[in-house]
Amino acid sequence: MESILFVIFLVTLSSSSFVAESSDNNRVFSPCLDTKVQVSDGFTFGIAFAQRNNFFLNSTVQLSPCDSRLSLSSSNSQIAVFRPKVDEISLLTINASSFSPATYGGYMVAFAGRKYAARSPSAFVANSTYTVTSFTLVLEFKKGRLQNLYWKRDGCAKCSGSSNFVCLNNQDCAIRTSNCKNQGGSVDCSLGIQLAFSGTDKHLAVLNSWYEVENLRQYSLYSLYSNLRDSLTSQYSKIF
Numbered sequence: 001m002e003s004i005l006f007v008i009f010l011v012t013l014s015s016s017s018f019v020a021e022s023s024d025n026n027r028v029f030s031p032c033l034d035t036k037v038q039v040s041d042g043f044t045f046g047i048a049f050a051q052r053n054n055f056f057l058n059s060t061v062q063l064s065p066c067d068s069r070l071s072l073s074s075s076n077s078q079i080a081v082f083r084p085k086v087d088e089i090s091l092l093t094i095n096a097s098s099f100s101p102a103t104y105g106g107y108m109v110a111f112a113g114r115k116y117a118a119r120s121p122s123a124f125v126a127n128s129t130y131t132v133t134s135f136t137l138v139l140e141f142k143k144g145r146l147q148n149l150y151w152k153r154d155g156c157a158k159c160s161g162s163s164n165f166v167c168l169n170n171q172d173c174a175i176r177t178s179n180c181k182n183q184g185g186s187v188d189c190s191l192g193i194q195l196a197f198s199g200t201d202k203h204l205a206v207l208n209s210w211y212e213v214e215n216l217r218q219y220s221l222y223s224l225y226s227n228l229r230d231s232l233t234s235q236y237s238k239i240f
């Protein structure tokens, strides 16, 4: 698969910051290979950006972006690879000044694994009219093996009162793309993806960061990062 890795800003909020120097014993660094993880390992997964149709075989069966039967490598697509720590809540951001999802088809799918391939449903990110900048991705493990990836959505309650946002399909708060900085507007439309882990690791330890995200509301992680990510949080400042 042809892929260009672009610079990713990975900020990690440790859910167990009192634990000194936990180590990463996972030797698998490709998002297209299988692995089993334990708490404190790194886990590599990818996010592919493409047209929605490019994630499907014959427009019907959704395959993992690792599957060569998808012609992702010959289509207009882009892959980002991340390696968060298992069971730590992380906020992944992709800076809008270096990457525009709309030019790569506007949809994304998170994926990992080969024989045990898991992929999320495709999610709309951006087109010339609307841009969605905030997502929560849940990585669900069973005995350390990734079982499932899905987008956690909590509706449009956070933006329903704001004229800056449009509610798409009763699930995503979208900004008008014309308001984005790279379109001459004033909003930083960098993509922010909060991660949460659920299920069990290979020693059957329960992955807990999920419960923390359940308690944090969808955008609350951004306020925790406000010192670091001023321009990303400013678009949400009215709704915290």
Ligand SMILES: *[C@@H]1O[C@H](CO)[C@@H](O)[C@H](O)[C@H]1NC(C)=O
Pocket: 057, 058, 061
């Ligand atoms: C997809 O379409 C091709 C030709 O159009 C056909 O040969 C193939 O069997 C189809 N595959 C599936 C999984 O439907």
Ligand SMILES: *[C@@H]1O[C@H](CO)[C@@H](O)[C@H](O)[C@H]1NC(C)=O
Pocket: 124, 127, 128, 129, 130, 168
């Ligand atoms: C952009 O996406 C929205 C939501 O998916 C859709 O309603 C709209 O028709 C799309 N606009 C264009 C120009 O593709």
Ligand SMILES: *[C@@H]1O[C@H](CO)[C@@H](O)[C@H](O)[C@H]1NC(C)=O
Pocket: 093, 095, 096, 097, 188, 190, 229, 231, 232
């Ligand atoms: C994106 O990059 C631009 C230019 O380097 C910077 O001004 C902006 O703050 C960055 N945005 C985020 C969310 O990191």
